[in-house]
Amino acid sequence: MELWQKILLIVSVSVVVLALIVILLVFFIKRKKANNIVEEFPQLLLALGGKENIISASFKGSRVNVEVNDKKLINKEGLKEEVDTIVVSSKKVTMVAGNDKSIKICDYINKTIDINE
Numbered sequence: 001m002e003l004w005q006k007i008l009l010i011v012s013v014s015v016v017v018l019a020l021i022v023i024l025l026v027f028f029i030k031r032k033k034a035n036n037i038v039e040e041f042p043q044l045l046l047a048l049g050g051k052e053n054i055i056s057a058s059f060k061g062s063r064v065n066v067e068v069n070d071k072k073l074i075n076k077e078g079l080k081e082e083v084d085t086i087v088v089s090s091k092k093v094t095m096v097a098g099n100d101k102s103i104k105i106c107d108y109i110n111k112t113i114d115i116n117e
Contacts, residue, residue: 040104040108041104043078043081043082044078044079044083044108044109045108045112046075047079047081048066048074048075048109049068049073049074049075050073051112053073053074054066054069054109054113055067055068055069055091056110057110059102059103059105061099062096062098062102063094063096063102064083064094064102064106065093066092066094066095067091067092068092068093071089071091076088079093079095082097082105083096083105084096084097084098
């Protein structure tokens with residue numbers, strides 16, 4: 001085997017190994033984030049009556065709108081620990097928590113529902 005062939009082989013193997021390392025890192029980072037999402041707002045989910053009571057969640061600005069099956073299962077005191085303001089209507093809970101926290105809460109609810117379905 002000539003020198004240029006050895007160099008080409010070493011470079012090719014190095015590129016493949018580097019690509020595998022990057023793929024594994026991305027996989028483990030995403031997996032860690034998926035595991036952490038369940039621990040972010042655990043009391044919030046309970047205060048909304050559990051994952052079975054939640055139909056959907058969306059946000060607009062500092063508000064999170066959660067559509068629920070049964071408003072009787074909602075624990076307003078538990079929600080007040082996580083958010084600033086709560087309004088409960090017939091099938092919807094609106095929570096005000098600030099822009100960044102509202103996005104995190106909405107993502108948490110939607111990902112928790114997706115993970116557990």
